[in-house]
Amino acid sequence: MINKAGEEMVVYLVGAGPGDPELITLKAIKVLEKADVVIYDRLANEEILKHAPQAKLIYVGKKAGEHYKSQDEINQILLNEAKNNDVVVRLKGGDPFVFGRGGEEVLTLKQENIDIETIPGVTSSIGVPTTVGLPVTHRGVATSFTVVTGHEDPTKTEKQVKWDYTADTIIVLMGIGQIKENTEEMMKYRDPKTPACVIESGTLPDERIVMGTLGDIAQKDIKSPAILIVGNVVDVFKEMTSKKLVY
C-alpha cells in the first residue's frame, strides 16, 4: 500500500528496552528521530520519547482506573496512522515480540498490505538480570533458560502454561500478582529449596532485589513490576554481587 508521500508504507515496530532510558538501541533512536507519529504503551520511562521531539505522540497503554484501548482499537489506530503519515513508529517496552502482542499487530497491518520493520530491544527478561549482575547462564550451572509469562489470559479455559519447564533457569515476567499460585505449580517439578530471587523495578532508580527460595519467595514483601528468577544461578549471583540484597 502507498502512503501520503507516495511511498510503500512501512510501520516500525520498535523495542524500547527494559526501563533505563539509555538501554535503547541506536537503531531505535534513529527511527524515533524521523518519526511523524509514535504510538506507545506504558513505558517504564517516558524520557525515551524525547528522541522524537517533532512526532505526534499517541498513548495506548493502560491507565489506572480508566478505560484503556483494546487490541482491536490499537490495530485500528495503527492502520489509520500508517495511511496518513510517512513514518509511523509503534514503540513497546522491552522487545516487541516478548509478550508484547507485536505479532498480532504485524498480522493486522499485513492484511492491508502494510509492511512492518521490526527493531529488537533489550528484553527485560534478560536485561534486568544482567543489569543487576545476575547471569541467566553460567558454565557448569546453567546451560539453558526459559522465559515465561506469569500472567496468563484468565479467560482461557485450558491453561497453556504448565510450569513443568526443565531448563536450568526459569525467568517469570509479569507474575507478581500470581506468584503464590505460580511457585506452587513450579514446586510440583522443582525442589522448594531451589534458590530464587525477585528484581523489582529493574534498571530503574528504585530497583530492589529480594532473595529467597522457590518455597518461600511468595511470602516476601514484593511489589510489581518485578521479575522472578528461579535456579542455581541465583546462588552464583550471591557470590558475585556487591549490591544490597533484601532477605
Added chain:
Amino acid sequence: MINKAGEEMVVYLVGAGPGDPELITLKAIKVLEKADVVIYDRLANEEILKHAPQAKLIYVGKKAGEHYKSQDEINQILLNEAKNNDVVVRLKGGDPFVFGRGGEEVLTLKQENIDIETIPGVTSSIGVPTTVGLPVTHRGVATSFTVVTGHEDPTKTEKQVKWDYTADTIIVLMGIGQIKENTEEMMKYRDPKTPACVIESGTLPDERIVMGTLGDIAQKDIKSPAILIVGNVVDVFKEMTSKKLVY
C-alpha cells in the same frame, strides 16, 4: 581496589548486541566513548569499535588456525588492564550473560576486589528472530520460550543439556555443527513435524532464512553462525513475513 587514578576500580562488562552495529545500546556507546581499553571477543561487526576511538584495543577471541586465549589468560589480561587504566571495557557479542562466560570473569575480578558494572545487550537469541520478524512468543501459540546452547563442552562426561524442554518455542544458539544430533535428541520429546527454521548471519547483510521442520531441518544447506528456532511460531512467521525464505 584503587586504580591508577586513585578511584575505586570498576570494569564495565558490556553487551555489543547481535551483529548489526546499530543494535548496540546508548549506554554501551557512552562507556565505549570514555574507555581507555576495550578487551573484545570476535564480534559480528567490528564497526562497533569506532565508538572507542582513543582506546587501546585488545582482541581475545578465536582466530581460525591460530592459538587463542584461554579463559584464564583472558582473566589475567582483565586484571592487569583494570589495575593500570581508569576505564576498562570488556565487550562481548549479544548479552554478556547469555553463554558469554561473563560470570566467570566477574568472579575473577571480584576475588581481587574489583567491581564490575554490567550493561546488557540485545541477545542474538531474541534479537535475531525479532529482526527478521519472527515472534518468539505469540498469543494462543507460544507463552514461553527456552534458549539453550547447541554446543555443549565436549569434555563433559555427563551432558547437562537434555533436550526435553517443554517451552512452546525452543531457540538453539551455536548449534549448527551439532544440528543433526541436537534435532534427533529433541525428536524424542517433540513431533518431527514441528515447524523449524534457521536464521543464518542474523541482522547482517548476508542474512538467510531456511525453513523446514524439526525432522528435516538438519538435512538443509546451512552455514554458521546461525540460530535454530523450533515451534509453531515458525508458522506464524510464515504468515507474517514478506522476506525471501529458502526451502
